[in-house]
Amino acid sequence: MQYWTCQCFSFHELHFSFLICKVYVQNCFYSCTMSLRPRRVNFNEMWVGLQETVKGVITLDNVPRATWNSHFSDIYAMCVAYPEPFADRLYQETKCFLDNHVKVLLEKVRANGEANLLKCYHQAWVEYSTGIGYLHCLYLYLNQQHIKKQKLSDAEVIYGTLGPDTQEQMEIGELGLEIWKKNMVEPLKENLVNLLLEGIHYDRLGEASPNITDIVQGVINSFVSVEDYKRKGKLELYQEIFEAPFLQASGEYYKREASKLLQECDVSQYMERVIQRLEEETLRSNKFLHSSSFDKVKARCEQHMVADHLAFLHGECKAMVREERCKDLSNMYPLLRSVKDGIGVLIVELLEHIKAQGLETVRGLKGDNVHIQFVENMLSVHKKYKELIQDVFNGDQSFIGALDKACASVVNHRPNPKMACRSPEMLAKYCDSLLKKSSKGISESEIDEKLAQSITIFKYIDDKDIFQKFYARMLAKRLIHSQSQSMDAEEAMINRLKQACGYEFTNKLHRMFTDMSVSSDLNNKFNSFLKLDNIDLGISFSIYILQAGAWPLGQNSVTPFAVPQELEKSVQMFENFYHNHFSGRKLTWLHHLCQAELKLSYLKKPYQITMQTFQMAILLLFEKTDSLTCKEVQESLQLNSEQFGKHLMSLIESKILLANTEAPTPETVLTLNFEYSNKRTKFRITAALQRESPQEVEQTLSSVDEDRKLYLQAAIVRVMKSRKILRHNALIQEVLSQSKVTFAPSISMIKKCIEALIDKQYIERTPNSADEYSYVA
Secondary structure (H helix, E strand, C coil), X not given: CHHHHCCCCCHHHHHHHHHHHHHHHHHHHCCCHHHCCCCCCCHHHHHHHHHHHHHHHHCCCCCCHHHHHHHHHHHHHHHCCCCCCXXXXXHXXXXXXXXHHHHHHHHHHHHCCHHHHHHHHHHHHHHHHXXXXXXXXXXXXXXXXXXXXXXXXXXXXXXXXXXXXXXXXXXXXXXXXHXXXXXXXXXXXXXXXXXXXXXXXXHHHCCCCHHHHHHHHHHHHHHHHCCCHHHCCCCHHHHHHHHHHHHXXXXXHHHHHHHHHHHHCCHHHHHHHHHHHHHHHHHHHHHHCXXXXXXXXXXXXXXXXXXXXXXXXXXXXXXXXXXXXXXXXXXXXXXXXXXXXXXXXXXXXXXXXXXXXXXXXXXXXXXXCHHHHHHHHHHHHHHHHHHHHHHHCCCCHHHHHHHHHHHHHHHCCCCCCCCCCCHHHHHHHHHHHHHECCCCXXXXXXXHHHHHHHHHHHHHCCCHHHHHHHHHHHHHHHHHCCCECCXXXXXXXXXXHHHHHCHHHHHHHHHHHHHHHHHHHHHHHHHHHHHHCCCCCCCCCCCCCXXXXXXXXXXXXXXXXXXXXXXXXXXXXXXXXXXXXXXXCCCCCCHHXXXXXXXXXCCCCCEEEEEEHHHHHHHHHHHCCCEEEHHHHHHHHCCCHHHHHHXXXXXXXXXXXXXXXXXXXXXXXXXXXXXXXXXXXXXXCCHHXXXXXXXXXXXXXXXXXXXXXXXXXHHHHHHHHHHCEEEHHHHHHHHHHHHCCCCCCCHHXXXXXXXXXXXXXXXXXXXXXXXXXEECC
């Protein structure tokens, strides 16, 4: 007995040390029970003394330490009594005592009247729940060694091996709470709940006193605690007697509140008040309710204050978005997002607004820098509304998706459906303007930033293959004419395009850079070859060797040209050198892309002019004469009329040559202008010729169409080779899926490609159906 004495505490100590005492006594108890032999017990005599202690414990009366220790051991003695243990009898007597005790408490609570019901119930609950915890500790041996062993096994519960009258005994703590539920909560539940709802209502009105707040909170928690023994998470009582009527009352309150606010407030004030009410109800839920009710209460408020008035709120969305009322939108967003089908209208309105703003900002652009205006205006629209979405809608991905759809719609907009979209061409020109040396007043960091931003527009373009064609042509001109601002910037831009579209998209662009490096090595080797054989060409001569498949230079339309005598030796020597090093390769000279540096020594001061080869060839004809007719010049150079006229006019307009007629004809006499003068002694006259002509733009678009047909035919063959047999619609969808990365083909184009492959006998229609194709192996 001395062992237990040292383990027990006064009630004041037990109040803070219950769990520690419970575990410690339990762990140590088994070490000494073997020495405590069962003995004969006079149950009635021992129960009379124990009952007084139980009463003192349950009412939090003063129980001496010696008395507590004595009855702690008495419970053990009853449970192991010889010859017959009294555990079941002790359990029944204790149950009977608690049952009577709670009934007496019920009468006392009722005796204080309806007005004091909550207060008296709360006081009784605090005393009883604390006392039952101490009592559970006093009955530790009965709980651990008798009741737990009497628990029904899972098999007994499932298969019903025990008799119908068998009742499972509860541990004393659980038993006490169950008796409280039956004898106190059940009889008073209607009155208690009505008073609780009234107290919470006063709290909503701001009229509740702090004292009643604590009482309401305690009473509600009692509904949870009586079933939450050992944290089993049972909430049926709480949900049935309190939560359900509370939610109903809350719904009615907020239904009335919403109607009242709609009559008194405009939409801005209404949203502010609703948000305020929701915040207040969240704080109130945290103060009074179990956590399982938080979302239910919020949902009930949102249903009556938002969902029931969704048509009204949706009707205001268009004006808010059109006027960009950020504060109202930031209030509207959380309200609509909280209810089913609430946010969709706001997303659509924002999408349409961004689309309208985007079309407005790119409509009617004029001037030589239309491409710059287009890209920078679109970037401005994108930046503005991305920041708005971030600030107002917390970066919600649904709104980001609306921004992307709106920008894509604007970027791919076609004023004339029959004409190709100009966005790919303008974006390519915008990049060209930044990457060329002509971009003045912009630092390298600014250029890099602008190029990085341009990828935003690039991602919205459907016809990325058109952009690739224009970008490749412009890159070729920059590389050939040494017009690139920075090779690092060029490579950085290509890497950005590769990240956006993959390696295949930029493969040819990378090969163009490789060719420039290889050409530099070839020039060094050629110069070494000339020095080794002591060959003097008489001119400084360098070349670019470019792969025909990588460069968009129009090799199939090479311009006829009689190479000037001054260049013949250089051309011949390089051809011999190249064929000796690379057998089986064919060189095609693209003279229309070449440029030369010519020194004029017949004027008052020497000039050094960079020009195209055809312009140089025309001037070289005046080496031994001062005047020639247009017919003589053209026949001598064997140039076609288009090329001859274009280059001749550039020399006339620059006033290096003079013509005796305003519009050149075959009989027009051309003479050198010996009075020519220029402030600069070193300049170029090729810039105008490097611009994209309408014919070149048309050729680029035509080449895109041809490439698309080949791409689609290859895609169709790949699909049919893997599937063998496929229906028409399924084949169309497969091809669309494969091609959407670079362009959006029309259904009619895919159908034409299918017919072309049938003619080529790659695929055929099946005998069973004209709407089904099979692969021809």
